[in-house]
Amino acid sequence: MRELVAHQILWRTATESPDVEVVSPPRRFTYAELHDRSVRLANGLRGLGIGRGSVVGVLDVNTHRYLELHYALSMLGAVMHTLNFRLPADDLLYTVQHAGDEWLLAWEGFGELAMAAEPLVGSRVWLTDRAESPRPGEPTLEELVAGGTATAPPEADGVGEGDVFSIFYTTGTTGRPRGMRYRHRDMLLASLQILHHLGLHRGGAEATAADTFMPLIPFFHIHAWGTAFFVPYLGAKLVLPGRADAAGQLDLIRSEGVTFANMVPTQLHMLLEAAEAAGVESLPLKVLTGGSALPRGLARRAWDGGVRYSLIYGGSDQLATSIAAAPAGDPESEAAREVLRTGTVPLPMVEVEVREADGAPVPHDGATIGELRVRSPWLPPEGYYRDPGRSREAYVDGWFQSGDLAVRLPGGEVYVVDRERDAIKSGGEWIPSAVLEAVISEHRRVAAVAVLAEPDERWGERPLAVVQPSGDLDVEELRALLERAAADGRLARFWIPDRIVLVEQIPVTSAGKLHKTALRERFGLT
């Protein structure tokens, strides 16, 4: 009998949608070709000794090569370690060691990093479209494809849905990165539910089989938020942008007819900038975005330009949890746009609780902040890999303690307002730094903003706003903006920071997020 195993998806798609394209500039394939290449690649890798349970590190941007490896390694029952190339090199090498990578499959663009892993992993395959290998004697992916036979390897039928498919390490704010091992069934269920939700609910990023998809989220982030599985599963056209910058992504959207993309708000901002620079007035694109609520100004600009968006909430330690859906009524209304920008609806079969300190669920008032925990059929069952201490803290009684703070909107949607570690506890009440940051960032002269907790004798903590201006900026304008937002009910008056400090540059992490730890050090707040 069949099980929920990754390569089953491609087998069926190669039969039912053989001629649909996978574009990976400068190359393009049909699903039938991609399937054939994946089978040959599996046999080639098998010839190197990679097999059931082998742990294989992969370093690449979003290309056909990375996609083929998803299915080839699945057919072998091997474990794919999706290397997070945005980690500092030291942390990256730690993850190679901790996961026990036996092989490194690296794009030549990451050659330096791949060579730095030499003491840990001496066995390499090079991911390149060129004919010759960057290192004589070390095979390339194309050589393995060319040399591999076209019949699925015998291991393929023995892979079970309870086998581990991949391993990934998240950026930790403190300590070393944490590893998560995903079984085939967990990864497929979580990935496919993203698509199913987008298909069944009205929203900004409605998905259908007629769409053309382009993931701007790297494959190492939960396999590009599930795209590596759910687009082939749907049999839809897939465009893989490789290392294209925002201008290149815009070109692909227009030339390949991309109708659906995923990206974090920063990438959306860059894409809109690129469109403006290119004189593109309308960008009809469905965007699944996440990582944080979509800032209001960015949301308005995107919507006015033709972009329709939905917000997703989840993460490496919990996989897919909830996605925005338009409330009843006009999905183009201001109210619907606001819900799509901020609030998410738990996926079917996912239970989300937002609880106050006493354990009581928060009212659906859009104001009372509680801690968010999650239970679903696809939580990684073992918690963190080889890390019982941190696993016990995060996975309690079958629930994942997200460490995120959330409110429930009047329609019941979950609005994640902040990471618990980023929020400010003032007079016993939570002040969500992310909400303050969102309001302050609406000022057109604000390039970046971070709100930190500053110790306070009377209140315990008080917010400190650190602002990176673009051009002249008067702090009093920001204060007036915050006062107006408080008057409009968007924030409580006591949330308004006592101090607003202008800096030349706010540091960012390897994941492109504000590096609050570095900032705290700079302000002596650690």
Place this chain on the structure above:
Amino acid sequence: MRELVAHQILWRTATESPDVEVVSPPRRFTYAELHDRSVRLANGLRGLGIGRGSVVGVLDVNTHRYLELHYALSMLGAVMHTLNFRLPADDLLYTVQHAGDEWLLAWEGFGELAMAAEPLVGSRVWLTDRAESPRPGEPTLEELVAGGTATAPPEADGVGEGDVFSIFYTTGTTGRPRGMRYRHRDMLLASLQILHHLGLHRGGAEATAADTFMPLIPFFHIHAWGTAFFVPYLGAKLVLPGRADAAGQLDLIRSEGVTFANMVPTQLHMLLEAAEAAGVESLPLKVLTGGSALPRGLARRAWDGGVRYSLIYGGSDQLATSIAAAPAGDPESEAAREVLRTGTVPLPMVEVEVREADGAPVPHDGATIGELRVRSPWLPPEGYYRDPGRSREAYVDGWFQSGDLAVRLPGGEVYVVDRERDAIKSGGEWIPSAVLEAVISEHRRVAAVAVLAEPDERWGERPLAVVQPSGDLDVEELRALLERAAADGRLARFWIPDRIVLVEQIPVTSAGKLHKTALRERFGLT
């Protein structure tokens, strides 16, 4: 950790869609109430001694009671035997015995049948909305609900997705009914994929969270083709028609705002008749239909009346397999309507093969007939229950041999033209009786038609058409109709029956299908 277990669906829906309605005339509940009742019912049943592994026969039409039992029995880890009340009483009692039913939960409308099972099952619960029990001393469902506590029974958290959820027996054309045991995961995956497909593809019966659903397929048929799970999963409004006839169903559609219903073609015909009788000119309804291709005349009449349809293919021994999707282009075009009426697209993760006698896949020419086999992650792993002989014949190397004959349309869709046992093998070629029946039924004076195989010395078999006319009917008109269809390329000329016989009444089976076995006996063809 959570698993794919039936009652998980209701727990999440009761939290996220508490106020959405489940209508079961004359009563109506919210999902929060339905959840509360299901928990209390579970505890009430538990008090009777029903628990993990208990086999419980259920006899009811589509009501809130039957739906509540789905979730209550799931919480106990009990096995629900969905009794097929359309079987002859003798066969029904055979299934009660074969499944090992320990309890019988019966609607009072089936009281006679329930009493007939007395020697086999003495323990009964009566499904009635009335205050008193039809049998003193035997409890009613309402008493159990009223007496049950509101906290989920302790068994609920221990139920696993590999546990058996339900058992069902299909009508066999030969021999005793065959039983299938469905595990929680198989039933949920198969059910939810129906909804997901309808949400992701353009077609007649597109589904969204904004729809109101009414199953006209009885719950015993794969839980009303998955409706018992996928509507609560979606958090959408559900209307359960109980024993409403076509006029009553029409009333419910109009009064409750039903937008989506499932039904076999016969039920659609009756619904359209009821609409015409009531002077209803437009019936905007999305219909999922199956059991056979939708006859052309019925399809046209339905479409003109506002009905949009999709065809589903599957069955008790394979669960959900494929569903129609509109091809690219205008979904309202004649060509798209024809595909939606006849062809289906395999669900993602389902592999379908249509093979000629030599094992080669049939070309996508819409003409070459082959045998259909299926592989999916939700095939019942043990085959038929306690029936190794017939299991070995039907489940081979992980494939289910459907015994159905199909062609592939030019777009790749699977058009199931006939059951193998119903088709005619003439001169070494298959003649699909169902296609001939569809053409003949287009004549407005044809009330019913069955095409049978008649032994023939020269050809092996030749088709015999048995027609039940409504009013005066000249057999030569039918012959002319068939000749025109052959000229249009809809059938091969050698398919045209040599004999066309008019009869007063064609017998039907318990499932409402033509009773070909009885008809064969009548014509001495067995």
